[in-house]
Amino acid sequence: MTHPKPEDGKLGRHKSLAETAAVDLAAIPHARSDWDFGDLGRLKHKTRQWLISVMSSPQAALYQVTDIQRIRDLLPLKDAYYAASGDPELLIKLARTIKPLEDSLLFSHVDRSKVGIRYAPVIEGEKAEPDDDGAVDAAFS
Secondary structure, rough: OOOOOEEEEEEEOOOOOOOOOOOEEEEOOOOOOOOOOOHHHOOOOHHHHHHHHOOOHHHHHHHHHHHHHHHHHHHHHHHHHHHOOOOOHHHHHHHHHHHHHHOOOOHHHEEEEEOOOEOOOOOOOOOOOOOOOOOOHHHOO
């Protein structure tokens, strides 16, 4: 049995997982405002800023109910972390607890690349779709 001749430059080259992405996102989506995180006023400012950055991130568009529950579970841990600035041992303990939970939510570029999520490059002059109803601001104000 003969195989077709490979295209030029492709001989013996295997595509990485990042090149064969499971999900291609063309634009950074806006945060969803329909998830309920309860009374955010009880949280420290840094924790609220963390939540805004998480829910405004590109991968937030892919989150399911179970991911949101994990973020809810992370909120008191992040709040305790930001409150523990004077206790290095507690900071280390909380960081060790928080890190794997954040990793599972694909917070870093490396984590997203490992599972095949990649983002289309932004073309100069193009913008992400506008937040038509101010939902992001309203959800986190």
